[in-house]
Amino acid sequence: MTAPYQGHCSCGAVSLEITSEPLWVRQCWCRQCRRIAASGPTNNALFMTDAMTVTGDVAWWDYEAASGNRIAHGFCATCGTQMFGRNAARDGAWVVRLGVLDDAGDLAPKSAIWTSEAPDWATIDPDLEQFEHQPPLPPRKD
Ligand SMILES: [Zn+2]
Numbered sequence: 001m002t003a004p005y006q007g008h009c010s011c012g013a014v015s016l017e018i019t020s021e022p023l024w025v026r027q028c029w030c031r032q033c034r035r036i037a038a039s040g041p042t043n044n045a046l047f048m049t050d051a052m053t054v055t056g057d058v059a060w061w062d063y064e065a066a067s068g069n070r071i072a073h074g075f076c077a078t079c080g081t082q083m084f085g086r087n088a089a090r091d092g093a094w095v096v097r098l099g100v101l102d103d104a105g106d107l108a109p110k111s112a113i114w115t116s117e118a119p120d121w122a123t124i125d126p127d128l129e130q131f132e133h134q135p136p137l138p139p140r141k142d
């Protein structure tokens, strides 16, 4: 493991530093993730926000997910790079899109979720634990 992690958007207006390891790293093939990824899945690490410092202007867009939860996507207000996700049912933790980290070290997805919404051409690593839909929320740390 390699914390702290640093990252930034394409234009550099938003940057982040994270001083802890993620709770999990997942790949998501849901229809909404495929929109923000503009093709394939998103790859996301869930971090506690108290270990995260974000500078710059993050814009948020929220919607009701298939799970019924309010999900919000955070992106650079200037260049539009998708950086964060938060779930109203999960206080105190945000997902960070792996691609915005300067060096993600050995962070890699351990599971693939919403595989039922993957396109026919998708190749999903058979070593990943797979869920057709949303897996249950992980146990809280507190
Ligand atoms: Zn930017």
Ligand SMILES: [Zn+2]
Pocket: 028, 029, 030, 031, 032, 033, 034, 042, 114
């Ligand atoms: Zn998704």
